[in-house]
Amino acid sequence: GTPLIRAEKLRVEFRGRSGGKVRALRDVDLEILEGETLGLVGESGCGKSTLGRALLRVIEPASGTIDFLGLNITRLRGTRLRRTRADLQMVFQDPFGSLNPRRRIADIVAEPLLRARGVSKAEAGPIVAELLERVGLGAEAGPRRPHEFSGGQRQRIGIARALASSPKFVVADEAVSALDVSIQAQVLNLLSDMVRERGLTMLFISHDLGVVRHIADRVAVMYLGQIIEVASRDDFFSGPAHPYSEALLSSVPSLRPSGRRERRVLEGELPDPANPPAGCLFQTRCPFAEAQCRTRMPELRTVAPGRTVRCHLPLVTGPAQPSPVEKG
Ligand code: SF4
Ligand code: MG
Numbered sequence: 643g644t645p646l647i648r649a650e651k652l653r654v655e656f657r658g659r660s661g662g663k664v665r666a667l668r669d670v671d672l673e674i675l676e677g678e679t680l681g682l683v684g685e686s687g688c689g690k691s692t693l694g695r696a697l698l699r700v701i702e703p704a705s706g707t708i709d710f711l712g713l714n715i716t717r718l719r720g721t722r723l724r725r726t727r728a729d730l731q732m733v734f735q736d737p738f739g740s741l742n743p744r745r746r747i748a749d750i751v752a753e754p755l756l757r758a759r760g761v762s763k764a765e766a767g768p769i770v771a772e773l774l775e776r777v778g779l780g781a782e783a784g785p786r787r788p789h790e791f792s793g794g795q796r797q798r799i800g801i802a803r804a805l806a807s808s809p810k811f812v813v814a815d816e817a818v819s820a821l822d823v824s825i826q827a828q829v830l831n832l833l834s835d836m837v838r839e840r841g842l843t844m845l846f847i848s849h850d851l852g853v854v855r856h857i858a859d860r861v862a863v864m865y866l867g868q869i870i871e872v873a874s875r876d877d878f879f880s881g882p883a884h885p886y887s888e889a890l891l892s893s894v895p896s897l898r899p900s901g902r903r904e905r906r907v908l909e910g911e912l913p914d915p916a917n918p919p920a921g922c923l924f925q926t927r928c929p930f931a932e933a934q935c936r937t938r939m940p941e942l943r944t945v946a947p948g949r950t951v952r953c954h955l956p957l958v959t960g961p962a963q964p965s966p967v968e969k970g
Contacts, residue, residue: 643675645709646843647697647811652706654692654867662916666692668867669706671942674811679837679844681858681875683851683890689867690847694813697845698730699723710811728758731809733800733833735816740800741788747774747799748784754807766806773802777832794825801833805840812837815847830857851894855879860948863887866915866923869942870952883951883958885928922954930955 651669658664666689674680674697682690695701697708699715707716715726731754734740741750751773752766761769771781777798779791788796797817804812814833818826834857837844848854854861854875861878863871863886871884879897882888891897892906910927913919919926922935934954942952945959 643678645673646676646711648673648709649693649697650707650709652693652696652708653704654689654696654701655704658916660916664916666867667696667703667706670867670869672862672869672872674843674845675860676843677841678859679834679846679857681854681861682845682847682864683849683854683861684864685890686849688864690864691815692867693864694732694815694845694847697811698732698813699727700732724758728754728807729810731804731807731812733797733804733812733814733817736820741796743788746785746787747779747791750788750799751784751803751806754803758807769806770802773806776836777802792825793821794829797821797829798832801829801836805836805842808840809842811843811845813845813847816849817846818853819848819850826853827856833857851891851897855897863890866913866918868923868952869950870924871950872942873949877946877949877958881958883945883949883956884924884953885930885955885957886924888957889927922952924953 649670649672651671652667653665653669654667655663655665670693682693684690692701696703699708699718703716707714710726718726748770751770752763755761755766755769756763770784774781774783779795779798788799791799817833818829821829830853846854846857858875860872860874862869863884865886871882871887873883878887879891882891889906889908906929908927913923913926919936921937922928922931922940925931925935928935932955938954940952940954942950944950945956949958
């Protein structure tokens with residue numbers, strides 16, 4: 643497929659508690675293809691949300707570029723940024739925290755449409771009513787306020803709002819994580835149906851690998867601000883190539899790749915992000931680490947068609963049906 647959005651050497655830095663710079667994104671290279679849902683996984687604090695927000699131009703990168711449909715949007719400001727933002731929308735984790743309690747649902751949903759597309763309130767009315775129908779709330783939800791709705795309903799409102807401006811790219815950041823498990827599947831199905839109907843491209847951020855397997859076409863894994871693996875959903879879940887991906891999967895009994903029944907416990911310390919070690923950032927927890935891992939940072943390289951991995955000793959080195967070599 644063609645890339646809709648492409649990050650190149652994207653770097654985001656925050657000031658750490660001790661005053662030093664913490665690199666939240668370490669030169670991230672990532673392509674998200676038109677029409678796909680890319681699942682972005684990794685432990686909390688690894689930079690998933692930062693990457694999502696940087697791609698939406700909510701936070702400005704220290705360096706690197708973001709290319710959206712052939713346009714470099716990295717330094718856009720003012721009107722041009724506002725117009726571009728209409729194409730880039732977000733579904734948040736906490737539906738309650740992200741909906742203004744004093745506003746009517748219709749106004750909340752219409753907001754990105756009015757602000758980014760310059761549509762009048764009158765023109766927005768029917769679009770909003772149709773969206774509220776589509777997400778299963780009905781147009782009668784319009785005059786009501788967020789507290790009158792359950793968590794799952796509020797997340798439907800959040801989806802309607804994100805799609806109101808007819809964006810091309812949506813970032814869903816832990817979009818169902820705050821919901822009861824019984825509600826998660828319904829909201830997830832609604833989101834994926836709407837994404838498909840409208841031909842949207844989605845970055846689906848989640849710490850929940852089961853949910854990602856359900857919704858994603860491809861999977862990208864982050865660790866300490868780096869992308870460490872990208873693979874198709876099936877390749878990833880049938881045999882991850884990076885030792886960290888394998889550890890993540892092995893921690894979920896139902897997702898353990900066949901033939902790998904043992905849980906791989908991650909031992910060792912997470913390095914101080916303000917002061918990471920030389921070489922591979924995963925070396926302090928990797929069961930396979932050897933001398934070169936402590937001196938040379940592995941590049942993100944292609945090991946099989948459609949598979950990239952940042953590891954000197956990847957667990958998968960060929961195309962489909964990998965036979966992983968167990969080391970150590
Ligand atoms: Fe482990 Fe070395 Fe691969 Fe890093 S490069 S993940 S330390 S084997
Ligand atoms: Mg997060």
